[in-house]
Amino acid sequence: MKIFLGPGGNCISAKDRTTLGSFERLVELQLNFQELEFVRKVYLTEKTAQEIGQRAKELGISLTAHAQYAINLCSISKAVVEASKRMILEAARISETVGSNAMAIHSAYYSGQTPEQAIETLKRNFEDILDKMKQEGIKKVKLGVETMAKESQFGTLDEVIKLCRQVDVIPYVDWCHIFVRNNGRIDYAEIFDKLRVLKLDHIYSHFSNSKYSLNSKKFLDAHVPMNSHPPFEPLAKEILKRKVDITIISESPVLEDDSLKMKKTFEKLGFKF
Numbered sequence: 001m002k003i004f005l006g007p008g009g010n011c012i013s014a015k016d017r018t019t020l021g022s023f024e025r026l027v028e029l030q031l032n033f034q035e036l037e038f039v040r041k042v043y044l045t046e047k048t049a050q051e052i053g054q055r056a057k058e059l060g061i062s063l064t065a066h067a068q069y070a071i072n073l074c075s076i077s078k079a080v081v082e083a084s085k086r087m088i089l090e091a092a093r094i095s096e097t098v099g100s101n102a103m104a105i106h107s108a109y110y111s112g113q114t115p116e117q118a119i120e121t122l123k124r125n126f127e128d129i130l131d132k133m134k135q136e137g138i139k140k141v142k143l144g145v146e147t148m149a150k151e152s153q154f155g156t157l158d159e160v161i162k163l164c165r166q167v168d169v170i171p172y173v174d175w176c177h178i179f180v181r182n183n184g185r186i187d188y189a190e191i192f193d194k195l196r197v198l199k200l201d202h203i204y205s206h207f208s209n210s211k212y213s214l215n216s217k218k219f220l221d222a223h224v225p226m227n228s229h230p231p232f233e234p235l236a237k238e239i240l241k242r243k244v245d246i247t248i249i250s251e252s253p254v255l256e257d258d259s260l261k262m263k264k265t266f267e268k269l270g271f272k273f
């Protein structure tokens, strides 16, 4: 059973705030993972990606990536859809070079489509991207469809699972987004039960906490450091009970600090890293 913990983005406490500097800090902190953020743009060239991938390997750091926020594979604009496909392909290419195992994607807004129509559209568009990846020999990095918080976004857990059964993509489980979309409710056991149908050998996931708004009496899709919304310890317990191979990426504003908190929780429950 393997557990990978680390930040989504470069360590805040690294002396050198570059990706390589962040890796050095991860080693000091004894964390074993980082997600590379291509959310604004793919910031690595082929050459730097090779160097970074090599260094990660030497240091025993596992990697994933996060694709651009501008992606919308269900847009009514054909130009936006084509640009989204190109963005995913570009990010996948560099992810592959760097040795990343998976890539998180905010795949779409419904953009006027029903969830069923959106699944059809996404299936078609992902098939297209996967074909191109195959032609280019990109075969390691898995495309991860993230579970999303907003009602306007494709990506309840059920929708993501449905899509993953029809096309060769995997779920990227954002625990906080699921919690927010269900307005402060999450049942970890139920989620693992639902995922079982996909027979995944590894689960990729994001964890952070959400902010509660006293005004709207709602949990917001705004990340805050770990407090208890949603709680982490029951998730850790469920993972250990089920012996799930998992990556948990901290998307908290204090990034690696919360990864260390997660690590302590697992250790308290008897897990040895």
Ligand SMILES: [Zn+2]
Binding pocket: 066, 104, 106, 146
């Ligand atoms: Zn995300």
